[in-house]
Amino acid sequence: MNKDKYNSLPDDLKKVIDDNSGADLAAHISKVFDVSNAKAMDAAKAKGDIMIDIPDPLNDPDWRGPLMEGSQHYLDEVNATGLDADNVYEKAKAASSACMV
Structure with a gap:
């Protein structure tokens, strides 16, 4: 909130x-x-x-492309509604990275 x-x-x-x-x-x-x-x-x-366990799909060459494409498609759909999905996504990634040890 x-x-x-x-x-x-x-x-x-x-x-x-x-x-x-x-x-x-x-x-x-x-x-x-x-x-x-x-x-x-x-x-x-x-x-x-x-x-099938894929421990690090974003670094797996078979999975990275489709995952990134799917994520971008979703962000594009949300952005089309007038919301700033890209900004929220970037902030979420930064927060996630900050939590990594």
Whole structure:
């Protein structure tokens, strides 16, 4: 949420957001998604689907091109609505890089 918008809210609404967001909630939700993902993977394997792990797809020559093309297509669609998707994407990449150790 935009910090200025958050600061414009009354305290009771800020409390609702604070009580339902943050690192603790994100950690909990990631565990829920991990369980859901494991169940989906098990179901796919039980059907005979083959899982292929591509640890670093953006540096894999077979995957980089299609991934970059798909990402650009999505950004172009969002930009066409008048939103600045490219700017948001660049900021997200910078934030991600800043978190890498």
